[in-house]
Amino acid sequence: MNMSISLIISTYNWPEALGLVLDSVAYQTKIPDEIIIADDGSDDSTSKLIENFKSKSKLNIKHIWHEDKGFRKCIILNKALHASTSSYIIEIDGDIILNKHFINDHIKAAEKGFFVQGSRAMIGETRSKQILTTKKCKLHAFSAGMVTRFNAIRFPLLSTIFKTDPTSSHNVKGCNLAFWKEDYININGYFNGFEGWGWEDYEFAERLINSGIKKKRLKWAAVGFHIFHPLSSRSNFVPNELIYKETVRERIIRRTPGYSEVQYG
Numbered sequence: 001m002n003m004s005i006s007l008i009i010s011t012y013n014w015p016e017a018l019g020l021v022l023d024s025v026a027y028q029t030k031i032p033d034e035i036i037i038a039d040d041g042s043d044d045s046t047s048k049l050i051e052n053f054k055s056k057s058k059l060n061i062k063h064i065w066h067e068d069k070g071f072r073k074c075i076i077l078n079k080a081l082h083a084s085t086s087s088y089i090i091e092i093d094g095d096i097i098l099n100k101h102f103i104n105d106h107i108k109a110a111e112k113g114f115f116v117q118g119s120r121a122m123i124g125e126t127r128s129k130q131i132l133t134t135k136k137c138k139l140h141a142f143s144a145g146m147v148t149r150f151n152a153i154r155f156p157l158l159s160t161i162f163k164t165d166p167t168s169s170h171n172v173k174g175c176n177l178a179f180w181k182e183d184y185i186n187i188n189g190y191f192n193g194f195e196g197w198g199w200e201d202y203e204f205a206e207r208l209i210n211s212g213i214k215k216k217r218l219k220w221a222a223v224g225f226h227i228f229h230p231l232s233s234r235s236n237f238v239p240n241e242l243i244y245k246e247t248v249r250e251r252i253i254r255r256t257p258g259y260s261e262v263q264y265g
Contacts, residue, residue: 003110005033005034005088005103005107006036006085006181007032007034007035007103008084008091009021009035009038009092009094010076010091010092010174011037011042012040012073013041013042014042015042016132017094017095017227018049022050022053022057022059023135023137024137026057026059028098028101028104029104030104032090033060033086034084034085036061036064036080036083037050037061037063037064038073038076038077038079038080039063039065040071041065041076042068047063064076064080064083070196071195073190074189074191074192074194075192077190078258078259078262081185081189083264087180087182088180088181089178089180090106090177091176091177091178092224093175096120096227097123097137097225098223099140099222101154101156102118105118106118106178106218110180112180113213114213114214114215115179115180115215115216116215116217116218117171117172117173117217117218118221118224119151119152119218119223120151120224121146121149122146122147123225123228125228126145127143128228130145139152140152151219152225153220153223154223158220159218159221164215164217166215168215169202172215173201174201174204175224178222179208183213187208187253187254189204189258189259189260190258190259191258192262196237198236198237199240199241203244207253210252210253211253
């Protein structure tokens with residue numbers, strides 16, 4: 001399938017992890033056409049890391065930043081999508097180290113009428129600290145310190161045996177997600193009305209499903225390794241859940257403010 005690929009990486013004040021993620025992008029068997037860092041207000045240490053990486057890499061990297069006014073991941077993702085020039089989007093978090101076939105697996109799974117959830121393997125706290133210190137992160141299913149070892153397996157030939165409900169937004173995670181940009185624009189992207197962490201991924205996926213786009217779940221393919229970190233604040237978890245439940249109940253497709261309402265450039 002002839003398509004261009006944007007890899008969107010969301011980050012906030014963790015350049016040590018972002019550096020490892022960018023290293024894993026550089027070693028991909030298929031390099032994305034552009035890498036867009038969606039930066040939710042990090043300090044100068046992140047921009048310095050990105051500029052240093054750009055100086056020694058041939059990767060096409062764009063750094064999209066806005067002022068730190070609290071957790072505004074949805075808004076910065078919408079800004080990043082405005083900066084994207086590609087037809088297909090692969091979205092990860094800035095703490096997801098990629099298997100070397102990650103981009104290629106997503107490309108092979110891309111299909112009109114679907115969005116794709118990839119596999120996330122959790123790295124334990126001790127191994128995560130070791131990786132961040134040594135900067136050595138060649139990971140696989142049998143690596144020491146893997147918490148969810150089953151999810152770390154890459155066996156794409158058997159990936160299709162795992163079935164999931166294509167009309168369920170349950171357990172959708174933006175840390176490893178892919179979709180067509182035209183589908184994103186059609187539902188007006190992420191909803192900017194979320195405050196704090198929680199439910200933005202589910203709600204986004206629910207509106208894609210409500211618009212007629214089905215979910216495809218990859219198991220044993222498109223594997224990303226999640227670096228351990230303490231949980232984010234759940235202070236606005238319940239109000240955000242109510243937004244999600246309304247989207248499910250009312251079968252909402254477009255919400256405002258979203259992609260169309262952000263100021264970019």
